Amino acid sequence: MKGFAAELSDELRAGILADLPEIDLIADEALRRQTTDAWAIALSSSSFRRVRDIPGEATPGSLILKEGGQDLHLRGVTRLAVGHLDYFAGAFPQAEIDRDIVIAGGICHDVGKTFEFDPENQRRWNADGSRYGWPSLRHPIYGAHVCLLAGLPESVAHIAACHSPEGNNVRRSLECIVIHEADVAWWRIAAASGLVRPETLTPEFARMFDPRPLRAA
Numbered sequence: 772m773k774g775f776a777a778e779l780s781d782e783l784r785a786g787i788l789a790d791l792p793e794i795d796l797i798a799d800e801a802l803r804r805q806t807t808d809a810w811a812i813a814l815s816s817s818s819f820r821r822v823r824d825i826p827g828e829a830t831p832g833s834l835i836l837k838e839g840g841q842d843l844h845l846r847g848v849t850r851l852a853v854g855h856l857d858y859f860a861g862a863f864p865q866a867e868i869d870r871d872i873v874i875a876g877g878i879c880h881d882v883g884k885t886f887e888f889d890p891e892n893q894r895r896w897n898a899d900g901s902r903y904g905w906p907s908l909r910h911p912i913y914g915a916h917v918c919l920l921a922g923l924p925e926s927v928a929h930i931a932a933c934h935s936p937e938g939n940n941v942r943r944s945l946e947c948i949v950i951h952e953a954d955v956a957w958w959r960i961a962a963a964s965g966l967v968r969p970e971t972l973t974p975e976f977a978r979m980f981d982p983r984p985l986r987a988a
C-alpha cells in the first residue's frame with residue numbers, strides 16, 4: 772500500500788470526470804472539486820488508474836457483473852438516488868433533502884473500493900489474514916478516510932462509512948438513508964435482471980429471486 776502521495780494530475784482528473792459525469796450535477800463548486808479530489812487521492816494511492824478499471828462487484832468475489840466496471844454501479848446509484856430525491860422534492864416540498872450531499876455521497880460512497888479491491892492488498896491479506904485482517908479495512912472505512920483527506924464534509928464521509936452494514940451500528944443521516952436504499956436497490960435489481968454472474972449471488976439474493984435470463988444480443 773502506498774501512502775498519501777497523491778499526484779492529482781490533469782490526466783487523472785479528466786479520467787474521473789469521463790467515468791463519473793454525474794459529478795457535474797453537483798451545484799456547489801467546492802463540493803464538486805472535493806468529490807473529484809477524493810477519487811484522485813483514492814486512485815493515485817492504489818493500483819488502479821481509472822474508476823472503470825475497478826471490477827464491477829459488490830465486494831471482491833460477490834455479485835460480479837457479467838459486463839462493466841465499478842463506474843456503472845456508482846453512476847447508477849447516484850441516478851437512482853437523484854430519482855428518489857426528485858420525486859420526494861416534487862411530491863413533498865416540505866421534506867428537506869440535501870441534493871448536493873446526496874449526489875456527492877452517491878459518487879463517493881464506494882471510493883474505498885480502490886483499497887479493498889486492490890490486487891496488491893488482496894495478495895497481502897490472503898497471504899496472512901492473521902496479521903493484517905481480511906480485509907484490514909473494508910471499503911466503507913477506507914472510503915470515509917479518503918473523504919476526510921479530500922476535505923469533503925462530514926456528511927459525505929458519513930455516507931461512505933455508513934451506506935453499508937457498518938451503518939447498522941449508528942443512526943444514519945437522511946442523505947445516507949437515500950444512498951443506502953439506492954445502493955441496495957441497484958444490486959437487487961441488477962442481480963434479479965440477470966446482469967450478475969449467478970455463481971456469485973449472495974445466499975440472501977439466491978433465496979430471494981430467480982434471476983431472469985438476459986435477452987439474446
Ligand SMILES: [Fe+2]
Nearest residue numbers: 848880881954
Ligand atoms: Fe455501492
